[in-house]
Amino acid sequence: MIKLYKPIVFFFLVFVLNLNVSAQVKGYALPISNATSVVGYKIFEVANFANKQVSNFTNYPNPASLRTTVSYTLSAKTKVNLRVIDLAGKQLAVLVKADQSAGKHEFEWEFANNNISAGMYILVLQVDSKTYTRKVIVQ
Known part of the structure; x- marks a missing residue:
């Protein structure tokens, strides 16, 4: 249950309440504007954030x-x-x-x-x- 707590809260805040969220991860901005935005998919491309050659x-x-x-x-x-x-x-x-x-x-x-x-x-x-x-x- 503990591992699911943060994703559930995130889902509720972003998609249910339709809040605007912006995060900074390793120099890349990840804006998520609303429930229909596809910009949030960038968060799954972990290799791009690490930029480790x-x-x-x-x-x-x-x-x-x-x-x-x-x-x-x-x-x-x-x-x-x-x-x-x-x-x-x-x-x-x-x-x-x-x-x-x-x-x-x-x-x-x-x-x-x-x-x-x-x-x-x-x-x-x-x-x-x-x-x-x-x-x-x-x-």
Whole structure:
């Protein structure tokens, strides 16, 4: 009953009393003017509100000694730039620079290929205008 309380109240206020309702969700306005309005259907398009291009950006193992596997999932086809920087911000390697399709992607980064010694590094994943980061500890 508790889960149904809010939808029932919302239905009563909007459709029975014919009130005007406006909500702000993640930067998108959702005006609902009356019972005949179809604008309210936007609320069901959750993916549009999240606007999340990348999910599950991880690397394993971490800490690592020889290599780490970088994994991420793209919500749509897009340009991807995956690079490694040190703590001073100096770019050490470009691991991926390509257009990639939607779905899960994995890249195995061999430290020896980039003369990486023990320390902490940052993986920088750029997807269109968004930037995601992960720390990598090399033993």
